[in-house]
Amino acid sequence: MDDLYVGVDLGGTNLRCAVVRRNHEIVQRFECPTKAVEGPNHVIDRIIDGINRALEKSGCGAADIKAAGIGIPGPINQEEGLVYSAPNLPGWNNVPLAGIIQNRVGIAAFVENDANCAGWGEYAVGAGRGCRHMLMVTLGTGIGGAVIIDGKLHIGRDGTAGELGHVCIEHGGRLCGCGARGCVEAYASAPSVVRRFWDLVNAGWESPLAKSSAAVTCQDVFSAAGAGDAVALYVVKKTGEYLGVMIASMAELLNPEICVIAGGMILAGETFFSAIRETCLNWNGHPSRTLSILPAELGANAGLVGAADHARVRTGG
Ligand SMILES: [Zn+2]
Incomplete structure (x- = not known):
């Protein structure tokens, strides 16, 4: 089986999670409202639930996933897996999101800015391929x-x-x-x-x-x-x-x-x-x-595919 990655697109309104193959094909996806007003702890719970739902729909578990990439609508620190802030996510100040996801889901996790994820998705498999x-x-x-x-x-x-x-x-x-x-x-x-x-x-x-x-x-x-x-x-x-x-x-x-x-x-x-x-x-x-x-060619999937492939790049896969 092709290597599997998880892509997360955390928006101010919607949260999307998907299991994505190494060849950028989406296996299954799960989408729900972010409910950003409830604050970081609740949103993090929803991200974890979203990842688990996507895994469930795909018939696999955390152990089958190489890594997870999370697209954030704001500035991040790649090395520390830190979300500095996010204008549409109230209360998000210096949240060490990658570490939290890694500990609670059991998958190596990486954060990246959402526009960078979408750009990377288009580069890998959309209008910019080649x-x-x-x-x-x-x-x-x-x-x-x-x-x-x-x-x-x-x-x-x-x-x-x-x-x-x-x-x-x-x-x-x-x-x-x-x-x-x-x-x-x-x-x-x-x-x-x-x-x-x-x-x-x-x-x-x-x-x-x-x-x-x-x-x-x-x-x-x-x-x-x-x-x-x-x-x-x-x-x-x-x-x-x-x-x-x-x-x-x-x-x-x-x-x-x-x-x-x-x-x-x-x-x-x-x-x-x-x-x-x-x-x-x-x-x-x-x-x-x-x-x-x-x-662009991928529409709303660009961020998901790009986040997942970003995780592949970060793990040297
Ligand atoms: Zn300006």
């Missing part, structure tokens, strides 16, 4: 990222590299959720898309979408763009341009083969992708012009 140098940008309420250089996840000095959402694209610009100004997250995250849409409408631009609803979501803006709403189309194009500036800058620094874009916005399709691609093409440097920009 390349050596890859960027991944995850678009959602915030913007996450992963950097893979020469077949290795680049984690930096203490495990917190790859925060592509907080790369500055406009010095002194819009205030970001992190407290700094001009981060790309303040220009191209889902809430920023909605904000740009309303800024234009309030400035007098006419949009059928604005008339149809007061609670416009990022998805609404992208759908309206697909249906030809001129304001929405402009917003999607601008969002692509802002991302393109960040991606081109990173490409100039790192010269990756591809940049994978993940998150709900990729469903917007060609208008969005061509705005990103054109910005990179017009950057004119060789690394930007020759960069391939592709949508």
